[in-house]
Amino acid sequence: MALESTGRHRYRKVKANVMVGLTVVALVLALIPLGAVLYLIASKGLAALSWDFLTTLPQAPMAGEGGGGVRNAIVGTVWVVVIASGFSIPIGVLAGIYLNEFGDNRLGQAVRFTTEVLSGLPSIIAGVVVYSIVVVAMGDVTAFAGGVALSLLAIPWITVATQDALDLVPQANRDASLALGVSRTETILFVVLPSAFGGVITGTMLAVARVAGETAPLIWTVGFSKFAFHGPFSQTATLSILIYNYATSPYEAWHQVAWGAAVLLVGLILVTNVVARTLWALRRRKMEGRG
Amino acid sequence: MSGTTESTSNRGLVANSRRTRLWSRAFRGLTALAGLVILGIMVVILAALFVRAMPAIEAFGANFLWTTKWNSGGQFGAAPFIAGTLLSSAMALLLSVPVSIGIAILLTQYADGAIREVLVFAVELVAGIPSVIYGLWGLLFFSPIVDTYVVPAINASPLGALPIFGEQAYSYNILLASLVLALMVTPIISSFSRESLVRVPREQRDAGIALGLTRWEVITGVVIPYARAGIISAIILGLGRAIGETMAVTMLIGNKPVLTFDFFEPGATMSSLLANEFNQSSNVLHNSALFEVGLVLFLVAFVVNSIARLIIQRISHEGSR
Numbered sequence: 001m002a003l004e005s006t007g008r009h010r011y012r013k014v015k016a017n018v019m020v021g022l023t024v025v026a027l028v029l030a031l032i033p034l035g036a037v038l039y040l041i042a043s044k045g046l047a048a049l050s051w052d053f054l055t056t057l058p059q060a061p062m063a064g065e066g067g068g069g070v071r072n073a074i075v076g077t078v079w080v081v082v083i084a085s086g087f088s089i090p091i092g093v094l095a096g097i098y099l100n101e102f103g104d105n106r107l108g109q110a111v112r113f114t115t116e117v118l119s120g121l122p123s124i125i126a127g128v129v130v131y132s133i134v135v136v137a138m139g140d141v142t143a144f145a146g147g148v149a150l151s152l153l154a155i156p157w158i159t160v161a162t163q164d165a166l167d168l169v170p171q172a173n174r175d176a177s178l179a180l181g182v183s184r185t186e187t188i189l190f191v192v193l194p195s196a197f198g199g200v201i202t203g204t205m206l207a208v209a210r211v212a213g214e215t216a217p218l219i220w221t222v223g224f225s226k227f228a229f230h231g232p233f234s235q236t237a238t239l240s241i242l243i244y245n246y247a248t249s250p251y252e253a254w255h256q257v258a259w260g261a262a263v264l265l266v267g268l269i270l271v272t273n274v275v276a277r278t279l280w281a282l283r284r285r286k287m288e289g290r291g
Numbered sequence: 292m293s294g295t296t297e298s299t300s301n302r303g304l305v306a307n308s309r310r311t312r313l314w315s316r317a318f319r320g321l322t323a324l325a326g327l328v329i330l331g332i333m334v335v336i337l338a339a340l341f342v343r344a345m346p347a348i349e350a351f352g353a354n355f356l357w358t359t360k361w362n363s364g365g366q367f368g369a370a371p372f373i374a375g376t377l378l379s380s381a382m383a384l385l386l387s388v389p390v391s392i393g394i395a396i397l398l399t400q401y402a403d404g405a406i407r408e409v410l411v412f413a414v415e416l417v418a419g420i421p422s423v424i425y426g427l428w429g430l431l432f433f434s435p436i437v438d439t440y441v442v443p444a445i446n447a448s449p450l451g452a453l454p455i456f457g458e459q460a461y462s463y464n465i466l467l468a469s470l471v472l473a474l475m476v477t478p479i480i481s482s483f484s485r486e487s488l489v490r491v492p493r494e495q496r497d498a499g500i501a502l503g504l505t506r507w508e509v510i511t512g513v514v515i516p517y518a519r520a521g522i523i524s525a526i527i528l529g530l531g532r533a534i535g536e537t538m539a540v541t542m543l544i545g546n547k548p549v550l551t552f553d554f555f556e557p558g559a560t561m562s563s564l565l566a567n568e569f570n571q572s573s574n575v576l577h578n579s580a581l582f583e584v585g586l587v588l589f590l591v592a593f594v595v596n597s598i599a600r601l602i603i604q605r606i607s608h609e610g611s612r
Contacts, residue, residue, distance in 0.1 A: 131569070183315050
């Protein structure tokens with residue numbers, strides 16, 4: 001009987017090995033282009049970087065000496081992201097606290113549902129809506145309007161991250177604190193939040209990093225500018241829009257500038273990601289070690 | 292301790308607890324207010340899109356969804372963009388789903404230790420690269436490769452006979468956008484699939500192996516059926532991302548507002564239209580039609596994401612039982 005089944009058995013074993021091979025092929029198929037993305041950004045981008053690149057303004061490609069620098073876009077990106085964080089971090093963290101600690105009711109259900117819907121909002125919609133309200137009211141595209149548009153995306157992300165982090169805090173911690181006669185609010189502020197702090201910070205950093213690379217919401221809200229940053233209430237350059245505009249231009253010099261801006265933007269996002277995730281991993285290891 | 296000090300400290304406690312209660316209520320109110328802001332954002336988004344879309348809704352009614360003329364003779368129909376969104380997303384999923392699930396299987400069932408941790412980390416990092424970067428890469432590096440290698444290869448193969456691949460290949464076309472979209476959703480689908488594969492209990496796998504199944508048979512017969520709902524929701528979440536994706540598509544698809552089913556032709560999607568034309572026109576009806584496209588895009592994304600969330604909710608309910 002063992003002999004009868006050998007052929008079939010061998011077929012099954014071969015098939016198992018072939019399929020494992022195919023999953024490796026799948027990984028390689030994905031890694032080659034994704035690796036090519038990173039490699040090109042690093043090689044072309046780093047080649048474009050220099051002190052002048054960081055500290056001068058863009059210039060017309062006709063000038064015969066490259067496309068200039070991206071100082072205004074760096075400053076603009078920082079401003080837009082800071083404005084977006086100013087709106088989205090307080091609202092997102094508080095709403096996350098509400099959902100996890102007080103949200104066992106009708107309002108909580110409605111907010112939870114809305115947060116989930118908004119976290120899948122196509123990013124261009126955020127730009128279109130903020131254009132039709134903020135930009136139309138102010139009469140011009142501004143860094144402020146761009147920050148508002150980005151905050152529409154970041155608020156649900158931060159809310160979900162905060163709620164997830166609070167959800168990980170053991171109920172026993174809350175009960176112990178309440179049993180000592182500590183009020184609900186103080187329990188949340190001094191017991192729950194401190195132990196969820198790492199998770200909240202990680203989630204917030206990831207959301208802010210993601211928003212820093214968003215482009216679509218800024219096209220109609222921030223626009224672009226070749227001039228130095230002129231305050232949060234005027235038209236502003238950002239790295240992401242600069243990459244969009246210069247990559248789609250026909251000038252080789254501007255393509256170089258776009259690669260340089262890309263390495264700055266991706267570097268910023270990847271470093272934030274690595275720091276946030278490492279913090280989180282360390283913290284989890286510590287917590288598991290204690291448990 | 293004398294009686295007087297005791298009563299003062301009691302009074303202090305009462306005042307203290309009243310103050311605490313006030314604080315508690317204020318804090319709770321503040322968090323509820325943040326929740327209300329989120330509801331408000333949703334209302335404002337829907338109202339802004341709907342109000343601005345009204346003139347177009349009144350002018351074209353339901354015909355807007357299936358007529359193909361865009362900005363010609365005062366006519367506006369969204370069919371080219373709806374088709375463009377569906378075609379590019381469908382092709383992206385077709386290419387990405389097998390690869391993503393293969394990666395998820397490899398990472399959960401075969402790779403272990405340091406290799407797995409590094410790969411998981413890499414996949415999550417790659418998911419953080421902004422879409423404009425994929426656009427830049429697609430435009431300046433990948434597009435010539437597609438022109439010189441991919442398009443001739445398709446034409447030479449039996450696939451070239453399919454009606455979805457025509458004669459003339461433009462540099463910027465639906466195929467290029469779909470390929471880059473596939474690349475962008477792969478980290479998302481594979482990391483969500485991985486999460487549901489990880490949750491398959493060890494005992495289930497061991498039982499399969501004890502029955503004498505090969506590892507691959509355990510995967511197809513035990514692991515994948517167990518994680519099926521999670522994998523499906525991962526695919527739908529990837530679809531939602533592909534539908535809403537704007538920058539890479541805008542930079543690569545060619546932005547031609549014409550209905551086509553030929554992947555070698557330039558096309559346009561709902562989001563690429565908004566990225567390109569929005570704000571460019573003083574024509575009231577044109578503007579309004581753009582807002583209506585935004586409304587349709589919002590609703591499509593809403594439906595797709597809701598389906599994924601419903602499936603995920605059902606899984607977590609089953610898990611808690």
